[in-house]
Amino acid sequence: MTSRLPVYLISVVSLCVVAALYYASIDTIKTLSPQGCRMSWMSPSYLLQSGFDRKWTSLAGRYSLWLYREVGWEGHELHGAPVLFIPGNAGSSHQVRSIASSAARQYYSNPHEVAFEFRGNPLKALDFFAVEFNEDLSAFHGTTLDAQKAYTRRAIDYILSLYPPDTPIVIMGHSMGGVVGVSLLPHPKVSAIITMSTPHTLPPARFDRRVDRIYSTNRNALLTEPTPILSMCGGATDLMIPSESCILPEALSTGNGSKPYRRTIFSSALEGSWTGVGHREMVWCHQVRWRIARAALQLGPASTASGRADVLDTWLRDGQTLPPGYTPAIAPLALEGAEYLSPDVRLELKNPTGSRTYVMPAPGDTSSRRRFLLYVSQGSISPTAPHSPLPLRASIYACSTTSTCQPLRADSLRLVPNPQPGKPFPVPDEGSDESEGVVVFEAELPSDYSGVAVRTEYGDGRGWVVGGFVPEEPxxxxxxxxxxxxxxxxxxxxxxxxxxxxxxxxxxxxxxxxxxxxxxxxxxxxxxxxxxxxxxxxxxxxxxxxxxxxxxxxxxxxxxxxxxxxxxxxxxxxxxxxxxxxxxxxxxxxxxxxxxWATLGRWGTRYAAPAASWAVGVVAISLFDAWRAVDAVGVMPSVGSSLATFASARLPILLILSFLTSFIPLLVDMWLGNRGEWQLSPIAPLLLLTVTGLVSVSWAVISILMWPLRKLARRFFSRSSPVISRRTSSLVSLGLICLLIFLLVPWQVGFLGCWIYHLSTCASVQPTLAVTENAAIPLIPRDGEDEQSTVSPIAPSTRLPATTQDRSAQNEREHLLLLMTWLLPLAAPVLAIWVRTLFTAGLTTPFDGDHNVLYVAPFLVLVDPSWGLTWTWVWGGPAGLKSRWTMVVLALAAFVWGPRYTYLVFEVASAMLVVGVVAHFIKR
Missing domain, CATH: 2.60.120 (Jelly Rolls)
Incomplete structure (x- = not known):
């Protein structure tokens, strides 16, 4: 008998690894990308748009549309340009309040009084609408995303019906709301889309094939549609989505050679923000929300895609490109009264006053030091400056041997932070102030110029200026x-x-x-x-x-x-x-x-879903070995014995094989998606070891769960064998369940019912085996069969005692229970969505696409004892195929494609069982 000590050790190690992954992931918020966000405040009110009813959409009973108003600052009437906010997974329409409040308080200096900078220009106040999805879990369910898309499209039609013709609308989407927003394209009235913490390229949950189809359609829109799209990402602080999926793909060139505007900005790079931002915090972090609100205000007068792109680049900058409309000073600079510095002296001005000109000759080694850099603290190098800059301004010129200098065009012009010594950066709950920052100017000095002149103006004794030449080569x-x-x-x-x-x-x-x-x-x-x-x-x-x-x-x-x-x-x-x-x-x-430690935390946040897929693969290989034992000795080993065999015999080989496989440059969608990078090869064996322990722990939990059920069965059931229904009643029950799934409930509900029923069956049969330890229990014949024609899973020449047959059948049922247990997490998300929808909206919308009875029908047959079927019977040899080899197919699907396409694992398991059950009845 195989020792179970390795299973116990692996289980303990697995639990320790899971705990380490969890705490390492949590630590990333504090150590990897700290958050420095100031809380935003507002006085919100929400006006239900009752006119958007069933005349507009059949989903009006499930969802709703609201208009935000800042109490005391705005009236109830529509007065500006429309903006539609789309919440994300489990999000709320109330999340619009932070950005909408900022837009109102920027446009109005006092209640109902337009701010001075907005008077006399075509800018209008914003009307923020928000759709309410009742906190639907849209990340897990493609049909829910389709319903939200259909409702949002009609909401846009309704909103625009309240405005003059040709009025454009700006879309803002948080999390999966951004996915819904992009799915609306092409749309002639959507002027721009701003997404926040939206996973554009990789679904955060991969349990539904239809979500992948939506992402495929969105990808085409991201590559080709002319509507400007900006994606704001929170970085490592965002633990709900991997921020690499927030990066927009580069758009394809159009017929005229230009590309649609696509810009991705991380909050750590956003000028004036410079902080990681959590997933939910993205909508209220002050350093981010006021810039998004200002960009939305400025988008109103822009009538072209390029004009809207310039607005987004002006107010949501990360310094990677030059500011829109940047031009250096046009007029040349006269050097009368300028101060000339020595070649080995850099410019350094502390608390400058007035206006002065400084000339710096280029170093003698012109081959490597022709790049000029200038810092201006809290001032400006037009058009880049902090939000509330000092009057101090600097201009840069390239000078020749003559007495005049020409404006020097920047190669890079950005705003960088100036952290305070002794304080953490960013400061928790405070972050950066709008007036903070240092403007950095960099430019290559042309070879026909011999020096650089810096003109400072309007100095009032605050700030500082430092400049000099730096090496060109890194x-x-x-x-x-x-x-x-x-x-x-x-x-x-x-x-x-x-x-x-x-x-x-x-x-x-x-x-x-x-x-x-x-x-x-x-x-x-x-x-x-x-x-x-x-x-x-x-x-x-x-x-x-x-x-x-x-x-x-x-x-x-x-x-x-x-x-x-x-x-x-x-x-x-x-x-x-x-x-x-x-x-x-x-x-x-x-x-x-x-x-x-930090690296371990990154692994934990990205391989939670693949772990569930690999766990199915571990169970499949355990079943392969168990069925091999059936073929050899005619007895199915217990689940504990199968796991012990796997841990001692299979796992060492698989650990080495998984490590070596990680060196193969597979496609990005296969295995663990690491493209054969050898530095990441330890991930595969660690993940395999961890999921093996989790599978063992799960069986221990199931055994503990069956113990009280066994006690109840022993007390309340007097028969020594389970009650077996007749085939007719079982057929009627199967038909009713399939009809219910086809018409009303999703198949995930049927699978959960199968699991619960099978758990109770496995628990109730065990006392029978204890009572009949020394007695044989004959199989009960079905309709149309006599006792001589009853099929046995064991060949007649090797017929075992009834107690051994019962124990083998019980072990097979328990193996099926373990597999169904690990398939259950792949079906549970949609089940949770269905239950949540029942509570929030009732049966207002059917779950289209979740009524395929073939996903659950084979499990309904296998878990019902009245059918007299086991896996060994089902796969007893159609087309000469042994049952254990089907598990190899399932294991390959789980290990190779399951981490990326998690839904594929359940589909493969169901497909094999469907083919097996059909083949069995055809053979009969």
Missing amino acids: SVDKAGALGPLLSHLSLVLPSSQLRTTVQLPNLLSSALLVYSLAPKLSDGCTDALLWPLLQYTSHPAETHYFPLGPRSRILLHTHASAPFISSAYTHGLNFSVYSTGESACAIERLELAVDL
């Missing part, structure tokens, strides 16, 4: 990917540089890998104008800022490359260090290594 380290895994990688940086760029092209850049960076610098950096600031850009849409302190530890993470998502950004670690060059703040070196 510092490249060719260290291999193995270095940070085995030990610390030491990076030495040049001292007293205004900006140093470091590139490590050989390191893996993946959402599943986190690097720890520890700076080594002196402790006398308290008086620096700009504390050394690390800018980490892993993707054109994703930038993070980290202050470098003497004892700080920085965690570098990315969403550029991730499981099941195609990406061109799979390798390379690139960052820049900005500083004002004080020698006391010189960075001696940076030590880089892989942070195992």
